[in-house]
Amino acid sequence: MTEAPGPDPLDPRAPSEWLTWMSRLPAEGGPTGADWVATVDRLTRECLDAWDLEVTGPPMTGWTAVVHPVVRRDGTGVPLVLKVGWPHVESAQEHLALRAWDGHGAVRLVAADPSRGALLLERLDAGHDLDAVDIDEACTVVGGLYRELHVPAPPTIRTLTAYLDPYLTQLRQRTDLPRRVITRVTGLARELLAEPGPRVLLHTDLHFQNVLAAERAPWLAIDPKPLAGPAAYELHPLLRNRIEEMGTGSSLRWSVRRRLEVTCDAAGLDEELGRLWCMVRCGVEILWAAVDGDDAELSKNLTLLKALED
Structure with a gap:
């Protein structure tokens, strides 16, 4: 045959x-x-x-x-x-972010056809990301990329406030989640969104697999989900990815703080603001997990939220 x-x-x-x-x-x-x-x-x-x-x-x-x-x-x-x-x-706005960065810290956009959902991009090394790189080195790389990516946001980019508001409203309406979590997350979000400061172009999903090796630069970011907001909002993807390496209990808490410290040092970000924004993002992911009935993600983000608390 x-x-x-x-x-x-x-x-x-x-x-x-x-x-x-x-x-x-x-x-x-x-x-x-x-x-x-x-x-x-x-x-x-x-x-x-x-x-x-x-x-x-x-x-x-x-x-x-x-x-x-x-x-x-x-x-x-x-x-x-x-x-x-x-x-x-x-x-929807990935092409706008890539055009604004123009290859600085991110993959270069060659052409875009938003009506077809299509992007023509420079080719990077898809087999070489930060997933297997030493965690301190990986966080340092991401922090360095933040410095390049956090340019003034174009006026057409959706704001962080517009993005978060519907989720915060949904979170307040949940009756199946701990009330203390809802109160803490929504109150913290309200305070942070009210703080003055520059609104920069955010990647929002810069985890270890969204950084690839390149010929013209050691590492470049891919796959942004852009928003306009405070730079310290970025950090949560570095905690929810490779989470199994952080252990549990006191080891988890130490590892969370270590990742924040290393990344913020490299990026020039306020570590305390980064920690607080990570708590808000944990709350959003807790909401998503509850909506999806995903008990594993719900438990992971509740545990991460606890580790981020003082």
Whole structure:
């Protein structure tokens, strides 16, 4: 019997397993996952034609986007990637942030087609992120990137206040969460949002897998979910990722403070403000976990919130 040929690595179609997972997503300011997966391969082909690209390898998938390695057909050979993503609220302004940074601290945007949810980007080393780098070194790298990324926010970028308000309202309405947690988080958010200070362009999801090695710089950020707000808001992703390395009890509390200290030193941020904003973000993630019925995420963020308390 002749073995059936495997999938063509140059086929611009998204992986079927990933499409099945994506099809379960409800709409978040755009099409449902099911509606979008029916169009993604067509959108990819349209972008390949519009930007005169050819695929050079198998696709990679992220949480809500498929990424194809490509080059232009003009023979220049510059390695690029075509990212086609499911349209939702958090991804809607990614191209605006990348354009504002213009390659400083982040992957360089070559072209964007927001109507198709498509970005043409410089190609980084997708196999080399900060996930296996010594944690102090990784936090230092991220802190250094914050210094480059925290430029004045363009006026079109959604504000942190506009982003948080609906979640804080939902949190106040929950009856299945500890009242002390709700009171602490919502009160703290109100105080922090009222503080004066510069509103910078925030990445908001700069965890260890969203930093990739590059040729023109040691490390660059990818996949921003941009907001305009205070710089100290950024830090929570560094705590919720690689959390298993921090242990439990007093070890967890020490490790949380250590990550904040190292990152804030490298970034020039106020560590105390960073700690307080991390508490607010724990509260939002507690809300999400409660809505999703995710007991593991609920427990993780309640534990992290406790470790952040004085």
